[in-house]
Structure formats: C-alpha cells, structure tokens
Amino acid sequence: MSEMNRRDVLVGISALAALGGQASAQATDKAAGDFAAGAKVFALSSITPTKAANGSQRIIAFDGTLATGEMLAAHESWAPAGLPPAPTHTITHSELIVVLEGNLTFVHGDKQEPAAAGDVIYVAYGTNHAIRNTGATTARYLVLQVGGDTK
Secondary structure, three states, rough: OOOOOOOHHHHHHHHHOOOOEEEEEOOEEEOOOOOOHHOOOOOOOOOOEEEOOOEEEEEEEEEEEEEEOOOOEEEEEOOOOOOOOOOEEEEOOEEEEEEEEEEEEEEEEOOEEEOOOEEEEEOOOOOEEEEEEEOOOEEEEEEEEEOOOOO
C-alpha cells in the first residue's frame, strides 16, 4: 500500500462536509470551516499544533454537526517514540483512527492489537482503550470521531 499523507486522508473527509451542517472553529487550534458552506479543504498546514505535557502533539481539524444530525470531529496526532503510554479512557462516541506513519498498539479490554501505517483502527462506542506508540519513530495518526460526545 502506498504511504498516505494528511492531505490524502482529508480529501475523503472533505466529501463528508458536503452533507451540510455547522462546525465551530477557533483560529488558534482548529482549521477554519463551516460544514454548511459545502465541500472544501480544511487547511491543517495553517494551524500550530497543540502540545501536551507528555510530548505528544495534535491539530484539531474541525468539529461540528452534519445536516443528518451526527457530530463529526477530526484531529491529527503525533506520538514520539518512547513516549510514556497514555492511560486508558472510555469514549461515548465512535472513532476511526487512520495510522499515517509509524507503529501503534491499540489496547482495549484484554487485547493489544498492532497497527502500522495504512491500517485503520475502529474504536466502538463505550470502548475503554488506549493508543500507544510501540515503534522506534514518531507515530502519526488521524482520528475521526462520530456521534455521542464528539467535541
């Protein structure tokens, strides 16, 4: 499989924007955008990543409500190699995580599943989970959050 980049993945996401709805945006941490305006590109290159205390970074692409009523949000995250593992947490929405670079481990229940660049992780509503960088390089991944408490 060829290597994907953030623009490749977001081209698909922009098609969802054509469904309509509304999106919120803050100039400092989200790409500007309004789902009601129709299909568009969310320019992540114009956003400064937010840095977490543990050394990870992320860019919030957008969040909002589609015309069909579903909440939709996306963010791109980077987790450096050797980063302390994040604690498990439970979500009340669904997620698709597209691994763009590196190697991750999806920890959920009593399972630990490897995921490499090009793989997609599905996190079901209510899943207690964690995503860990288990590779030797920085892992980069795109998280699409749908429904529930998406924000």
